[in-house]
Amino acid sequence: MTLPATPATISATTPITRIAPPPSPVPRIASDAEALEAARALAADFAAGAAGRDLERRLPWEEIERFTQTGLWAITVPKAYGGAGVKAATVAQVIALISAADGSLGQIPQNHYYALEVLRNGGTEAQKRFLYERVLAGERFGNALAEIGARDYTRRTRLVRDPAGWYVEGRKYYCTGSLFAHRIPTLVNAEEDGREVAYLVFIPRDAAGVSVIDDWDGFGQRVTGSGSILFERVKVEPEWVVPFQASLDRPTAIGPFAQILHAGIDLGIGRGAFEATLPFLRERARAWIDAKVERASEDPLTLHAIGDVRVRLAAADALLERAGRHVDAAQAAPDEASVAAASVAVAEARAGSHRAGLLAANKLLELGGTSATGRADDLDRYWRNVRTHTLHDPVRWKYHWIGAYHLNGRLPPRHGAL
Incomplete structure (x- = not known):
């Protein structure tokens, strides 16, 4: 069917200027059962407005804030770092419960949890302490993983190291949830000893040179915020750069x-x-x-x-x-x-x-x-x-x-x- 044009449908060249409000500490969910109960209650709330959000392509800024404030975005933080460390099936069932109410809202935190799993496997102790604490303080992570324009899956977004500092340059697509995020974990390549090595860089959403573009126009999952991100010589700190290649090797x-x-x-x-x-x-x-x-x-x-x-x-x-x-x-x-x-x-x-x-x-x-x-x-x-x-x-x-x-x-x- 033909969907109506709405003010929320932004030009593919127009960056989104609205950013998420500053994070605030979230409740500490203590168990798998508590996580599932919180998800059931939230799903009942989200179901009522799902059709309207889809028809009007109304981006769920307020709903995402309520979602975060349940503490559900922090449930995969390990217990040793103050989180619930819930089981994998519990995370999947939380997503299923929200997706039953609104498929878009259920997908938005998926890459947030994914980035935390990459951190758990590849981050230094200092990186884990810092980024887990940010999540417990209410930060949401988006993603900038995929790229389009190359059938060979070559990753063109680069981590560049020069005497002036470290920079990320490139363009990503399918960046689900990044419109609403405080940080955008970005998959990059860097050349080291003659080989390409992958890193995940946790870039602040408001960093200079980051442009988030609401150009997702798929006929489904319409309010996931799965558009493009342009990185134009974005200065990054070494402590944001989490090794990823070793977690594949x-x-x-x-x-x-x-x-x-x-x-x-x-x-x-x-x-x-x-x-x-x-x-x-x-x-x-x-x-x-x-x-x-x-x-x-x-x-x-x-x-x-x-x-x-x-x-x-x-x-x-x-x-x-x-x-x-x-x-x-x-x-x-x-x-x-x-x-x-x-x-x-x-x-x-x-x-x-x-x-x-x-x-x-x-x-x-x-x-x-x-x-x-x-x-x-x-x-x-x-x-x-x-x-x-x-x-x-x-x-x-x-x-x-x-x-x-x-x-x-x-x-x-x-x-x-x-």
Whole structure:
């Protein structure tokens, strides 16, 4: 469908001047159960405005502030540094709960958690103390990881060291959440001893030379703030530069941890679609004439379809929990075997959530009929959101590595897409 132009749709060359308000200390969530309870309460609050935010492309500045002030953005800070250090499956379920209410809001903190996992694996003790404390003080991290314009995935954003200091130069895209962030972890390359070495640089959002551009125009996940960032000779301090290459060269749980969060987004959107389907079928949909029943909720083919969606969502949920246990094990004792097992378990969870999320969103429209396409209800947002997010990386390669692992004992590659 054609979405309306709104003042929130900014020119691709116009930097956003609005920045997040200064952070303030957040409540300390103490346990996995407390994190899930906080997420459930927040999801109920977010659900009411989800359709309006999507239709009007109203960027969720106030909602993100409320989200942060629950303490949920700090739940992966390790206990040794004052955080809750919750399980991987708990983080994924928090994301799923928020995504069921609003898929965009559920995706926004994903790269914040990812950056903290990179920090946990590659940061110095001083960097961990400093950046974990910033998160407990209410700072949000965005991301500047991906680039477009090169089919070979070559990273062109550079860390430049010269006598005047250290600088970052380049352009990034798909920078989810960076509109609302206080710091933007930026993936860069630097040449060292004749080879390219990767770093993650935690750049303040308001640093001179940083331009955040709201040019994301995908048909789904419309208010994630996933636009571009331009870095023009941005001066950075050495203590912001966290080694990343070493975390790829040795077994770590960074990849499977990142991917289980994506599974949570797809599962959550599917849950939201399913929950929207039930009242629509009970109250508004018409039974098909050949069913010879009075209500759509009594149509035997509809009942079969609803049962199928529910089973697939439940299976995806179980796969997510199982994958979380593997990620926890790999985080605690990373080696070739534990990280490979975690990567494959998470790939299975992503394959399950991919299929379940899309099926739930499809069936909402199919079973609801033409009346389910009404613009005011905005029910198509579930399909647009899950279809957009499931394109993050190809599920066909999940199946490939699952098969290669189980049939031939081949270990999957270590990168953020597995």
